[in-house]
Amino acid sequence: MKTSCLCVSKENCRAEILHNPEALLKAKLELEQTVGKGNLIEESDITRLPYLQAVIKETFRLHPAAPLLIPRKASKDVNIVGFTVPKGAQVFVNIWAIGRDESTWDNPHSFMPERFLGSKVDFKGQNFELIPFGAGRRICPGLPLAIRMLHLMLGSLINSFDWKLEGENMDMEEKFGLTIQKAQPLHVVPVAI
Numbered sequence: 001m002k003t004s005c006l007c008v009s010k011e012n013c014r015a016e017i018l019h020n021p022e023a024l025l026k027a028k029l030e031l032e033q034t035v036g037k038g039n040l041i042e043e044s045d046i047t048r049l050p051y052l053q054a055v056i057k058e059t060f061r062l063h064p065a066a067p068l069l070i071p072r073k074a075s076k077d078v079n080i081v082g083f084t085v086p087k088g089a090q091v092f093v094n095i096w097a098i099g100r101d102e103s104t105w106d107n108p109h110s111f112m113p114e115r116f117l118g119s120k121v122d123f124k125g126q127n128f129e130l131i132p133f134g135a136g137r138r139i140c141p142g143l144p145l146a147i148r149m150l151h152l153m154l155g156s157l158i159n160s161f162d163w164k165l166e167g168e169n170m171d172m173e174e175k176f177g178l179t180i181q182k183a184q185p186l187h188v189v190p191v192a193i
């Protein structure tokens with residue numbers, strides 16, 4: 001789950017933000033005001049970029065790189081909200097479905113980074129509605145590296161170029177597997193600013 005998750009997440013972030021020009025504009029403005037147009041982002045800038053953070057959380061909600069976490073096995077009978085999980089059962093946690101659950105998220109299928117502004121929900125394994133890196137003892141050990149790299153790469157790409165789609169339309173369909181990838185690769189052209 002290493003570089004592939006990172007690449008998948010970066011491609012999904014770029015696809016969603018290009019698909020949502022308003023979000024792209026907001027991210028661009030925040031970067032211009034905080035880091036300065038065209039400048040590369042430093043690690044210390046990340047905490048001052050709440051909208052970019054929200055874009056990444058929202059992408060993880062809709063497109064977790066690994067849709068089913070590593071399987072778990074129940075070490076004893078467990079009762080969870082009225083369902084008995086018997087000892088020895090293999091349990092798959094479908095975080096793709098959790099991210100689109102109507103009882104948890106308003107307009108679950110819409111890309112709305114704003115839902116995370118001012119919210120304490122984070123992806124570090126404490127908020128079970130958003131666990132793109134898993135949770136508990138088997139949580140992804142690459143999380144600290146991955147989130148830094150994602151913010152630095154995505155932020156620098158947005159801040160250093162204007163992006164336009166190669167074709168007319170963008171296909172947002174997904175291809176399911178051990179990791180979820182875009183069914184059609186993203187084709188975009190960087191325009192120097």
Ligand code: HEM
Nearest residue numbers: 001002005006009065066069070133134135138140142146
């Ligand atoms: C955006 C990038 C990444 C995402 C979304 C991601 C996601 C995940 C997920 C969901 C799991 C399973 C956790 C669970 O079942 O509770 C996992 C496990 C793991 N990840 Fe990542 N990962 C990413 C990047 C990385 C990187 C950069 C590294 C290493 C440098 C890494 C190393 C690992 C390892 C070794 C495991 C297995 C841990 C275990 O079984 O105890 N991951 N990752």
